[in-house]
Amino acid sequence: DAKTTQPTSMDCAEGRAANLPCNHSTISGNEYVYWYRQIHSQGPQYIIHGLKNNETNEMASLIITEDRKSSTLILPHATLRDTAVYYCIVRVGSGAGSYQLTFGKGTKLSVIP
Amino acid sequence: SQTIHQWPATLVQPVGSPLSLECTVEGTSNPNLYWYRQAAGRGLQLLFYSVGIGQISSEVPQNLSASRPQDRQFILSSKKLLLSDSGFYLCAWRQGGSYEQYFGPGTRLTVT
Numbered sequence: 001d002a003k004t005t006q007p008t009s010m011d012c013a014e015g016r017a018a019n020l021p022c023n024h025s026t027i028s029g030n031e032y033v034y035w036y037r038q039i040h041s042q043g044p045q046y047i048i049h050g051l052k053n054n055e056t057n058e059m060a061s062l063i064i065t066e067d068r069k070s071s072t073l074i075l076p077h078a079t080l081r082d083t084a085v086y087y088c089i090v091r092v093g094s095g096a097g098s099y100q101l102t103f104g105k106g107t108k109l110s111v112i113p
Numbered sequence: 114s115q116t117i118h119q120w121p122a123t124l125v126q127p128v129g130s131p132l133s134l135e136c137t138v139e140g141t142s143n144p145n146l147y148w149y150r151q152a153a154g155r156g157l158q159l160l161f162y163s164v165g166i167g168q169i170s171s172e173v174p175q176n177l178s179a180s181r182p183q184d185r186q187f188i189l190s191s192k193k194l195l196l197s198d199s200g201f202y203l204c205a206w207r208q209g210g211s212y213e214q215y216f217g218p219g220t221r222l223t224v225t
Contacts, residue, residue: 032212043203043216044157087156101147101205101214103157 004088009108012082018075020107022088025069031092033064035073036103037084044087044103047073078111085109115140119204119217126224132177132191134220136204139185144206146187147214148179151201163187164209199224 005023012018024033035047048055048062050071055062061074075082087106116139126132138144148160159172161179169179176195180188187204204217 034212036214041201041219041221043205043219046213046215049212101149101157102159103151105156 004090004104006086006088006104006107008105009110011110011112012075012078014080014111014113015077018078018082018109018111020073020075020086020088020109021070022073023070024088024090027068027090031090033062033068033071034089034091034101035060035062036087036089036101037082038087038106039081039084047086078109080111080113083109083111115206115215117204117206117215117217119202119220121220122218123221124223126194126222128196128224129193132189132194132198132222134189134202134204134222136187136189136217137185138187138206141185141206141208143184144208146181147205147207148187148189149203149205149216151203151219153200157203161189194224196224198222 003026032049032051034049036044037047038044048057048060050062050064052064052068062071064071085106085108087103089101118137120135146163149157150160151157161169161171163169163181166181166184177189177191199222202220202222205214207214
């Protein structure tokens with residue numbers, strides 16, 4: 001799996017957009033970018049994933065650069081409940097029978113009132 | 114809808130004691146099941162995964178073992194706990210062919 005690099009921590013004002021970057025310069029053509037988050041003392045929560053096109057769902061938007069070497073997760077209107085550690089993972093898609101996730105240390109996002 | 118349960122939520126065990134953590138999934142069939150551990154201040158580490166009843170794959174050699182006696186039941190065990198086994202244990206499931214993995218609430222294990 002390609003290695004990812006994320007900032008250790010970020011702050012965001014409540015109501016503003018939170019933009020969380022992730023570098024994955026060694027990503028290969030069949031690897032997807034996934035984002036999960038973990039609120040303190042809870043299990044991780046799936047947010048979004050993408051291959052090369054930008055993606056949007058009810059939680060967030062994912063912007064992937066044209067060369068796919070980096071991506072940005074956007075929370076359009078951050079709330080206090082979005083305070084969590086955000087993990088960027090690069091992984092081959094769901095075709096295999098096994099599908100292991102390996103999380104690094106992620107970015108600790110603090111949403112400030 | 115699908116739900117995943119883990120118990121107990123917290124556990125304090127002495128070194129050398131046995132361990133049994135249970136995970137069950139409702140609302141789906143033949144899920145892929147996973148056990149992860151998260152040590153304090155560190156990322157997630159995959160311990161075991163299972164693609165079917167009785168099929169267990171181990172990712173990390175250790176004194177832990179896993180079993181899947183039923184389609185939606187996944188058990189993590191140890192015969193003798195070590196101090197280094199302390200951590201936050203998470204069970205997760207994924208439907209074959211899907212991209213998302215769903216995690217349970219976790220069990221916080223402290224070995225004393």
